[in-house]
Amino acid sequence: MYKIKSAEKFLWDGIDLEGKKVLEGGTSWGNTTDLIAKKVRENQWSTELISIDIDDSHFEEIEERLQNDFKSLSLRRGDLSNLDFIDDQSIDVIICNYTLSSVDQFPMRALSALKEFYRVLKPGGDLLITEEMPIWSVDSTSYPYWSKRLRIIKSISVLRGMSYFNEIHPKDLEVSLITTGFKDIIWNEFTEKINAERATKFLDKRKQTLIKGSDDLENKKVNDGLTELTEELVKEFSGTEEFSAPGYVLRGRK
Numbered sequence: 001m002y003k004i005k006s007a008e009k010f011l012w013d014g015i016d017l018e019g020k021k022v023l024e025g026g027t028s029w030g031n032t033t034d035l036i037a038k039k040v041r042e043n044q045w046s047t048e049l050i051s052i053d054i055d056d057s058h059f060e061e062i063e064e065r066l067q068n069d070f071k072s073l074s075l076r077r078g079d080l081s082n083l084d085f086i087d088d089q090s091i092d093v094i095i096c097n098y099t100l101s102s103v104d105q106f107p108m109r110a111l112s113a114l115k116e117f118y119r120v121l122k123p124g125g126d127l128l129i130t131e132e133m134p135i136w137s138v139d140s141t142s143y144p145y146w147s148k149r150l151r152i153i154k155s156i157s158v159l160r161g162m163s164y165f166n167e168i169h170p171k172d173l174e175v176s177l178i179t180t181g182f183k184d185i186i187w188n189e190f191t192e193k194i195n196a197e198r199a200t201k202f203l204d205k206r207k208q209t210l211i212k213g214s215d216d217l218e219n220k221k222v223n224d225g226l227t228e229l230t231e232e233l234v235k236e237f238s239g240t241e242e243f244s245a246p247g248y249v250l251r252g253r254k
């Protein structure tokens with residue numbers, strides 16, 4: 001039997017975007033947008049892409065970089081849990097990478113996003129999702145940097161009363177998708193490589209929040225401890241280009 005090895009192969013297996021309208025959920029700095037553009041270029045597809053993020057800070061640079069790769073490229077600021085600016089059954093393929101856990105910072109909001117995905121997809125349309133595994137579901141010693149980094153970020157966020165990413169287990173995502181109406185759901189776990197420089201920047205930002213912030217749980221020892229842990233981790237991984245993280249790719253169809 002043909003064995004699909006990499007996450008990228010599993011995600012793209014059998015996907016043809018010729019003449020298709022694609023929706024990307026969670027543009028961010030455009031990692032996945034770049035990947036879609038690369039596939040479109042390689043296959044000389046004529047593809048329309050609408051990419052949506054609640055934060056538009058990278059839109060200008062992405063538009064400049066990729067506008068010539070698509071038949072049309074539209075970067076829209078919007079909340080994936082409310083896509084009322086997109087018509088019912090108007091999209092052929094939805095690609096949503098590393099974003100549902102961010103939407104689910106506000107628990108259950110990802111379900112509203114899935115409901116919107118189902119509404120805007122054409123019957124037979126594909127939904128492709130990549131996410132990180134939840135930290136409790138893996139042996140964290142196998143992913144030392146990933147796991148320490150996540151635990152520090154989450155601890156600081158809880159201490160400061162801030163929301164934080166809620167990674168969704170693929171089994172729970174599968175149930176939510178079936179409940180929403182999706183079918184033919186398959187998923188596979190993978191070890192992903194994450195850009196260490198970007199990840200470290202995010203960690204440092206959280207440390208700044210801890211140092212600057214104040215709330216009614218102020219405790220110097222806790223603050224100093226978490227600051228020290230953050231600095232140690234940044235030092236330990238300075239010079240590292242990428243690190244491993246446990247992830248999965250899930251595919252479903254309307």
Ligand SMILES: C[S@@+](CC[C@H](N)C(=O)[O-])C[C@H]1O[C@@H](n2cnc3c(N)ncnc32)[C@H](O)[C@@H]1O
Nearest residue numbers: 026028031032053054055079080097099102103
């Ligand atoms: C980790 S980034 C996505 C990374 C990108 N897709 C990739 O493949 O590298 C998560 C993104 O989700 C966006 N986001 C979070 N909640 C959202 C929501 N409710 N609607 C739209 N975008 C949201 C954030 O602004 C952030 O840019």
